[in-house]
Amino acid sequence: MPMLLGFAIGTLLTAGVTTALVLRHMARVRAADARVRRAKRLAELGSMTRGLAHEIKNPLSTIGLNVQLLTEAIEDLSVDDEDRKPLVRRLGSLGREAERLRGILTDFLEYAGELHLELHAADLNSTIDELVDFFMPQAQQQGVQIRSDLASGTLEAWIDPPHIKQAVMNLMLNAVQGMSRQPEGVARELILRTSRGVDEHKRPVVVLHVIDTGPGIAPDAVERIFDPYFTTKSGGSGLGLPTTRRIIDAHFGKIEVHTEEGRGTDFVITLPVEDGGVTHQGASGGG
Ligand SMILES: Nc1ncnc2c1ncn2[C@@H]1O[C@H](COP(=O)(O)OP(=O)(O)OP(=O)(O)O)[C@@H](O)[C@H]1O
Ligand SMILES: [Mg+2]
Numbered sequence: 001m002p003m004l005l006g007f008a009i010g011t012l013l014t015a016g017v018t019t020a021l022v023l024r025h026m027a028r029v030r031a032a033d034a035r036v037r038r039a040k041r042l043a044e045l046g047s048m049t050r051g052l053a054h055e056i057k058n059p060l061s062t063i064g065l066n067v068q069l070l071t072e073a074i075e076d077l078s079v080d081d082e083d084r085k086p087l088v089r090r091l092g093s094l095g096r097e098a099e100r101l102r103g104i105l106t107d108f109l110e111y112a113g114e115l116h117l118e119l120h121a122a123d124l125n126s127t128i129d130e131l132v133d134f135f136m137p138q139a140q141q142q143g144v145q146i147r148s149d150l151a152s153g154t155l156e157a158w159i160d161p162p163h164i165k166q167a168v169m170n171l172m173l174n175a176v177q178g179m180s181r182q183p184e185g186v187a188r189e190l191i192l193r194t195s196r197g198v199d200e201h202k203r204p205v206v207v208l209h210v211i212d213t214g215p216g217i218a219p220d221a222v223e224r225i226f227d228p229y230f231t232t233k234s235g236g237s238g239l240g241l242p243t244t245r246r247i248i249d250a251h252f253g254k255i256e257v258h259t260e261e262g263r264g265t266d267f268v269i270t271l272p273v274e275d276g277g278v279t280h281q282g283a284s285g286g287g
Pocket of ligand 1 (some may be wrong): 170178212215216217221225231235238239
């Protein structure tokens with residue numbers, strides 16, 4: 001009898017454990033399904049919004065052109081200046097608004113467009129060197145000194161150099177714009193520093209700091225700087241940093257910021273040395 005009881009309990013336990021395992025597996029499958037559905041829906045929404053932006057952008061060009069033609073026609077009309085001027089002024093503001101909307105759509109399409117990265121082993125140091133060479137005159141014009149403090153030798157990373165240049169250029173532009181608002185006499189220095197390191201899984205990485213001696217970022221703003229359209233500049237689109245983050249994400253890297261008001265800002269980019277896509281499945285440059 002005790003043996004039978006033991007057998008029954010054993011069977012019940014086994015059945016219980018099996019059921020729990022099956023249920024857990026099913027929950028995982030359902031969660032994975034939901035993730036795939038969400039990703040698909042986001043991709044659909046992305047391509048719909050891109051299509052919509054294109055559709056609005058094209059007629060805006062035509063509107064702009066027609067406004068210009070109308071203005072010219074009105075200027076040629078033999079009417080009093082008194083009557084002509086308000087019309088021309090109104091058409092002028094119509095044209096400017098059409099142009100502004102076109103600008104917004106252009107920025108959006110650039111940000112939301114597909115990213116086609118060609119990741120391969122390349123030297124981050126020479127990528128930064130080329131960028132500094134290119135950017136130097138613009139920085140000097142704003143009274144900013146650029147200093148490169150690069151790791152010795154070549155610094156191989158798994159990158160697409162033109163896109164890395166675009167990502168870092170956005171940081172350099174922000175740094176120079178921030179520093180050019182500083183009063184005269186305050187040091188304006190932009191430092192690009194590279195080094196070797198390892199990530200939290202002990203995989204080799206390269207690290208790039210973009211450091212400025214600008215005004216720093218207020219604590220309530222710093223949480224929002226990577227949000228699309230967040231800007232504190234009158235002519236800013238607020239898409240510079242989101243674009244940079246998107247490019248770094250597509251490299252399987254990460255970007256962090258350390259900042260102190262009145263002292264400056266340090267953006268830190270970490271990039272894998274080896275093919276990040278092998279270990280991080282499912283991510284691609286698309287968007
Ligand atoms: N180095 C920096 N120093 C001070 N503030 C910064 C710095 N980098 C970014 N910011 C802040 O983050 C905001 C968002 O930056 P982002 O590059 O996304 O947009 P933007 O520079 O305002 O516009 P755009 O890049 O289109 O010219 C900026 O408006 C600014 O307030
Ligand atoms: Mg910017």
